[in-house]
Structure formats: structure tokens, C-alpha cells
Amino acid sequence: MARPIPxxxxxxxxxxxxxxxxxxxxxxQVLWHAWAFPWPAVAVVLVVVPLLVPLPWLLRRxxxxxxxxxxxxxxxxxxxxxxxxxxxxxxxxxxxxEVALCLWVFAAAPAARRAWSAH
Numbered sequence: 001m002a003r004p005i006p007x008x009x010x011x012x013x014x015x016x017x018x019x020x021x022x023x024x025x026x027x028x029q030v031l032w033h034a035w036a037f038p039w040p041a042v043a044v045v046l047v048v049v050p051l052l053v054p055l056p057w058l059l060r061r062x063x064x065x066x067x068x069x070x071x072x073x074x075x076x077x078x079x080x081x082x083x084x085x086x087x088x089x090x091x092x093x094x095x096x097x098e099v100a101l102c103l104w105v106f107a108a109a110p111a112a113r114r115a116w117s118a119h
Contacts, residue, residue: 011061014108014115018067019058021104025077026051028101032094050076064117071109078102 026048033044050073057066081098084091 011115014112018070018105018108018112021101021108022051022058022070022074025074025098025101025105028094028098029077032091032098036094037091061116064113067109067112067116071106074102074105078106 029047029051030044033039033047034041039047054066054070054073057063058070060066077098081095081102084095085099088095
């Protein structure tokens with residue numbers, strides 16, 4: 001007799017719930033530093049590149065530790081968002097959006113890791 005399959009959401013749901021805020025964080029950095037409060041192009045690249053480092057592993061299904069690495073990278077952006085929100089009033093909405101996206105990435109990482117390692 002076959003064992004019943006546990007009722008779990010599909011892996012693609014966990015991937016989507018993790019990758020959506022991660023790509024949102026990348027887009028927010030470009031929006032913030034290139035358009036809303038323009039910086040030189042070199043500075044924009046330096047802000048976005050750390051988020052791109054774990055991206056090749058995140059797009060593969062065989063890298064279960066990639067969500068945790070991406071969550072650790074997002075912690076630096078969390079600190080940046082909190083600092084900007086407390087110190088500078090003009091970019092406060094963008095800083096709070098950055099904090100929210102970082103918290104979402106960090107909260108979704110364990111579920112994404114479990115789903116990818118079980119897949």
C-alpha cells in the first residue's frame with residue numbers, strides 16, 4: 001500500500017514567494033539610486049552587484065543553500081534601509097520599502113530552502 005503524499009504547496013510557489021521580493025529589491029535599488037535620487041553610474045553598479053552575486057544559484061533548482069546566501073546579502077540592505085529611514089526624511093518611503101522587501105526575503109528563505117532541498 002502506498003503512503004499518502006503530504007499536502008504541500010509546490011516548489012514553484014516557494015520559489016515565487018522568495019524570488020519576487022528578491023527581484024523587487026534589485027529593482028528598488030535601481031529605481032532609488034538611478035532615478036529617484038540619482039547617483040553616478042559607478043555607484044549604482046556597486047549597489048546592485050552584491051544582489052547579483054547569488055542570482056545564478058537562485059535560478060538553479062539544485063542549490064538549496066542559495067536562499068540563505070541571498071538572505072544574508074539582503075541583511076546589508078536591511079541595515080541600509082533602516083539607517084536611511086531614520087536619518088533622511090526624503091527617501092523614507094523607499095527606505096521603508098527596502099526594509100519590507102528585506103524582511104520578506106529573510107522570512108521566505110527557510111521555506112524556500114526546505115522546498116528546494118526536498119525537490
